[in-house]
Amino acid sequence: MITPLIDGFQQFRDDFFGEDKSFFSRLVQRGQKPKIMVISCADSRVDPAILFGTRPGELFMVRNVANLIPPYAPDAGLHGVSAAIEFGVRDLMVEHLVVLGHAFCGGIQALCTHHRHLAEKGEVPETSNREFIHSWINIASPAMATIDLKNWQDSFQHDAEQAAIRNSMQNLNSFPWIIEAIEAGKLQIHGWWFDMENGALWGLDKEQDKFVRLVPKTDKA
Numbered sequence: 564m565i566t567p568l569i570d571g572f573q574q575f576r577d578d579f580f581g582e583d584k585s586f587f588s589r590l591v592q593r594g595q596k597p598k599i600m601v602i603s604c605a606d607s608r609v610d611p612a613i614l615f616g617t618r619p620g621e622l623f624m625v626r627n628v629a630n631l632i633p634p635y636a637p638d639a640g641l642h643g644v645s646a647a648i649e650f651g652v653r654d655l656m657v658e659h660l661v662v663l664g665h666a667f668c669g670g671i672q673a674l675c676t677h678h679r680h681l682a683e684k685g686e687v688p689e690t691s692n693r694e695f696i697h698s699w700i701n702i703a704s705p706a707m708a709t710i711d712l713k714n715w716q717d718s719f720q721h722d723a724e725q726a727a728i729r730n731s732m733q734n735l736n737s738f739p740w741i742i743e744a745i746e747a748g749k750l751q752i753h754g755w756w757f758d759m760e761n762g763a764l765w766g767l768d769k770e771q772d773k774f775v776r777l778v779p780k781t782d783k784a
């Protein structure tokens with residue numbers, strides 16, 4: 564099963580790497596200077612480089628379960644996501660930071676299931692034997708306050724996914740150096756949602772305070 568990856572690398576070497584040898588040597592000599600950071604889900608169906616047609620060196624990326632951003636917590640904890648954001652914003656000085664959520668996110672589904680149980684039965688469901696996932700997805704729990712959990716409809720899962728993106732964006736605003744960069748006009752935050760069912764990209768319109776479809780621009784496209 565792993566052999567296709569070795570073959571895939573051979574293909575990459577033959578085609579991409581071999582086609583323009585100076586491309587990677589430039590990246591090696593100059594180092595990376597990406598202007599955009601993407602925080603996306605670990606979901607195997609959501610690959611930002613493929614979705615956005617970018618080349619190596621263009622996207623600084625961190626992927627985790629449900630594309631979550633924890634609140635600013637400068638303590639002794641092992642904050643992998645916050646460390647990546649810190650490096651992206653303070654050292655690479657990216658100009659855009661995209662929180663990329665997606666439809667049918669398993670992490671958000673698990674969060675919805677937990678909160679639905681809580682809303683319907685008034686009790687915390689029995690915890691599973693997973694050791695890390697529950698406390699991780701709990702980061703997005705504030706987003707659940709916007710969902711009518713007692714009158715659940717399947718489409719609410721997508722509302723929850725988008726609410727979780729907003730929650731992550733709010734958490735970004737708890738990092739003092741992110742606020743500084745935004746106020747200095749050096750950084751913009753974007754919340755996007757990939758509708759993998761329809762091949763569409765939606766973005767949070769801050770003025771309208773709702774997600775609007777970015778691609779396709781019209782139903783005919």
Ligand SMILES: [Zn+2]
Nearest residue numbers: 604606629668
């Ligand atoms: Zn996901």
